[in-house]
Amino acid sequence: MKKYLAVAVLIGLVIWGVYDVQGNKSKSPDARSNSASVQNTNEKSDSTGVTTKIDQGQPLKVGLEKGNLAPDFxxxxxxxxxxxxxxxxxxxxxxxxxxxWCPPCRLEIPEIEKYYTQNxxxxxxxxxxxxxxxxxxxxTVTSFIKANSITFPVLxxxxxxxAHLYDISSIPASxxxxSRGVIQEKVVGPMTYDSMQEMLGRIK
Known part of the structure; x- marks a missing residue:
């Protein structure tokens, strides 16, 4: 009985795209059900928290929150x-x-590719x-790129x-x-063509 229960739980995880490699971090239930956890044992990067001047001398903090200048890499x-x-x-x-290997990433990539080719x-x-x-x-990565006809830049x-710099613990994460390099949205979980259209449509 325990064996069948374990199999059922595993199937459920695959369906929802949840892969726990290091243990859950605190995030919303929706984010947990649509993202895959990845191992990140490094300490938070020292690159965040630096102040940079853009837009006529206005200081912007380099960080990972909305309104921060995205860390460069x-x-x-x-x-x-x-x-x-x-x-x-x-x-x-x-x-x-x-x-x-991430199921929600695999679902998201065709949506990103569609958006990219059109925009x-x-x-x-x-x-x-x-x-x-x-x-x-x-x-494995290069084969995946070719097999899925990905044309947007893959780094x-x-x-x-x-991943260390951006404190990534779950994927996909966007x-x-x-146009100034300032973070306007953070998304944990797969994006769709429509959601990208909506988010990027209201950003200058």
Whole structure:
């Protein structure tokens, strides 16, 4: 009886896309049911909390809350090209943390791809940050990119630095930035085409 109960629980977790690797952190029930937990044993980055001046000298705190300047990072894409977040100033940017083994990420990616193909020429950029340290291999990621015809930029977080910087414990997780690089929305769980359209539509 216990064996069947355990199997039923496992099936339920797969259906809801909940994978607990390190144990639950406090978040809303909706976020828990639509995200996958990932291991993050590092301390919080010292990069947050720095004050940076943009927009005619107005100081902005670098951090992870709405209204903060998003922490900058530089990662390589699958072709080995280094890409820096701050190089996209002047564009709205979606920074999406994901992994190929994560069921809700798999559901979300076609929605992101659809949005990207229809809006990439309108001053919007999407950066898919793959948690490469949580993958079987880098080859797994590149194969997934090809198999799913992903055309938006995918950056490989090979050392976990970006996930550490953004304090990522559950995926998918997204940060929506305005054209100044300021965080306007944080989303834990899968986005849809319509939700992206709505969020980015009201951001300058």
């Amino acid at each position: 530089e990662l390589e894409n699958a072709d080995g090209k280094a890409i820096k977040l701050s190089s996209f100033r002047g564009k709205k940017v979606v920074v999406n943390f994901w992994a190929s 990439k020429n309108t001053g919007i950029e999407i950066l898919g940050v793959n948690l490469t340290t949580a993958e079987k291999s880098q080859a 490989l977080d090979k050392d976990g630095d970006a 940060f929506i930035l305005d």
